[in-house]
Amino acid sequence: MARGDQLSRQWKIIQTLVASTQGKTVPALADRLGCTSRTVYRDLEALQAGGFPITTENRDNRSYWHILNPSRQQIPLAFSIPELMALYFGKDMLKTYRGTVFHDAIDSLLSKIKATLPSAYIDYLDRIRDRVDAGPAPRKDYTRFGTIIAALNRAIIDEKKIHMVYFSMGRKKESRRTVHPYRLRHVDDTLYLIGYCALRKGVRTFAVDRIETVTPSDDGFQVPAEFDMKAFLQDSFGIYQGSPVRVKIRFLQSVAGYIRERTWHPSQHLSDQADGTLIFTATVAGIEEISHWVLRWGAGAQVIAPAALRQTVGRHAADMASHYRDAPADEDRETVSPPPSHERPIQ
Template sequence: MARGDQLSRQWKIIQTLIASTHGKTVSALADRLGCTPRTVYRDLEALQAGGFPLTTETRDNRSYWHILNASRQQVPLAFSIPELMALYFGKDMLKTYRGTVFYDAIDSLLSKIEATLPTAYIDYLDRIRDRVDAGPAPRKDYSRFGPIITELNRAIVDEKKIRMIYFSMGRQQENQRTVHPYRLRHVEDTLYLIGYCDLRKGVRTFAVDRIKTVSLTDDGFQIPEGFDVPAFLRDSFGIYQGSPVRVKIRFFESVAGYIRERIWHPSQHLSDQADGTLIFTATVAGIEEISHWVLRWGAGAQVLEPAALRQAIGRQAAAMASHYRDAPADEHHKDV
């Protein structure tokens, strides 16, 4: 029998005993698990050896198994192995936010859970973690923004306006803003604050890593009735805002398979062509964000509509070509 099946069955035994007020007999556990009483006895012995406080009580000439002090557990032992795996995997995916309240909170939660588990179960989960990995990827280091993220969380929960110094990448300058913070949103390894900006007189998005300082004010705010954050972001191709634009892009065979694999936008429509190409259409917020996406596919993508996006991609492609105009036709890597 697979080790994972055995542990899963033993975990169900623990859950059943915790949920039982008067305990369970071996035969009742066997019926519940669909196995033999002999198998249950082996599992109970293994659990006792692993450190679980199991005991028996005799009533009416029958032995009932209990788990001692189940009601005093700091964290209920009602987690399944897949649920614990998901928590560990989630922690791995939150590496971008190491040093912030997001990562620290899940790390603390897992530490509390581990305190209730026998060593054998922790070792098993460690082996699982070695086989399920979020993997390294280009990411921002949010550890130095931990205090800022904590203050933003407080402001959002308490509905307090904030004052912040923000660096605008487009304008290449810093300025002070008073913002009504609505929500934090994670998009492609970047954390954004969405809120009403008094300076710009409208709802704006701010990259958290470009917030230099932030302080809570005593002034409260309320999200306007009828304003819906998901609706506000519906047309965006990530986070950027703009007027709705219908785009039509041809993807050639070299990359069409990658496009079919994912849902890139809620409004997308894919149409396979007889020549093996793929037509992608969607209605998105402006052309700035989707232009970065089109350039990602290089010569494998051709913008058909709108003209403004075609021209923008054409200018970028011409500028890129100019960087390589003098490159030799055949270059070989040399050892340095």
């Protein structure tokens, strides 16, 4: 029997017992798992030996198996197993924010929890986690922004204004701003601050890794009752804001399958065509972000509307083509091996 099958079966036993308020008999577990009662007994004994709080209760001349629950037994069990697993996975998913309050807080919490668990219990959880890679590779190093993120988080909770120095990538210069911080938002491996900017006299979005300094203020603020964060973000294709624009994009058959796999925007509508192409329509905030998304698909995407988006994408495509129009000088040539035939150039 494969070790992975045994681990999967034992995890299903744990989930079943956690979800059951009355407990389960061995025959019932065996029927649910599609195995013999003898196999279930072996798994239950292995889980008990590993430190899991599993016990039996006799009722109507039958034995019912339980995961000990603090509402029934006087045993300190602060977290259920699914909750503990969620914390384990959550820590991996926050790798991008290692060195900040978000990652360090969950790391500290898990260390305290581990100190109360049997080693076999921890080993079992680690084995399960090794079979699910929940942690994306960090794309930005937020370690040096740990102090800034902590200050922003505290100001949001306390509803205090902040003074900050911000570097605008578009204008290529710094500016000093007073901001009412509303929320931190994670989008595409980047952390953003959303808040009212006194300089621009409106709600703006700031990339946290371009905030040079943050100085907390003693002045408080209140989020206006009429401000709706959900409505503010609903048309955004990521984080940027702009006037609502209805876009229509044709995707060739070579990439249409990738578009169908995901919900790219809440307002999207997908229409399959007889020739195998796919028409994508949505109402988005401005054309800046979606133009980058269209370019991601290369020649597999064709903008139908609006004209402004067609022109923007066409201009970028022409500029890109100009980089490759002439062959490089001999001294600049590099030998590049083509990608394996099974690898797609666009994902």
